[in-house]
Amino acid sequence: MILWFTIVQVVVAVAAGVFAVVAGLMGRRPSDWTVGGMALILLLLIAQVVVAIVAPLTGNAPTGSLLEFWVYLVSAVLLPPASVAWALLERSRWSTVIMGIAALAVAVMVWRMWTIWTVQVA
Template sequence: MILWFTLVQVGVAVVAALLCVVLGLAGRRPSDLTVGALALIEVLLIAQIVVALIAPFAGNPPSGSLLEYWVYLVPAALLPPAGVAWALLERSKWSTVIMGVAAAAVAVMVWRMHVIWTVQIG
């Protein structure tokens, strides 16, 4: 994984999580802003999938378990669409909070993927 890209992903996910949770607790229903924040997270995760496919061939193999890395990456890529789908089906302030929780989970998962890729000795 690329450190600066990991930091960007984690930063965007944390900001989106805070935004969604604060707006949800303030009583706001899902909007273009909150759904767009999760869409941005999804675009970054799709880019991460591309990077993960190319990196081993470019001389950046993982030092940890590649299977464990993908077991984190695939569900992380499924969380934002699931959160948005929930928000669009149940348009309440709590669905906005749920989108924030999904974004926070993605932030943690992306950091864990970075640890698996760079720190562990396989």
């Protein structure tokens, strides 16, 4: 993994998550802004999948468990579409909060993936 790209993903996920949680607690229903934030997170995660495939081929191999890393990555990729689907099916303030919580969970998962890739020794 690439440290600066990991930091960008975490910052975007935290910003989108805090925005969605605050918007939901203020009574806002899912909007283009909250769904767009989740779409941006998903786009970055798809780019992370590409990086995770290419990085070992260029000499940046993981030091931790590759299986654990991929389980985190696949789970993180599934969270944004699942939360948006929920938000579009149940258009309430709580679905906006759920999207925010999913974004914050993605931030934690991305940081954990970086730890598995660089710090943890298998």
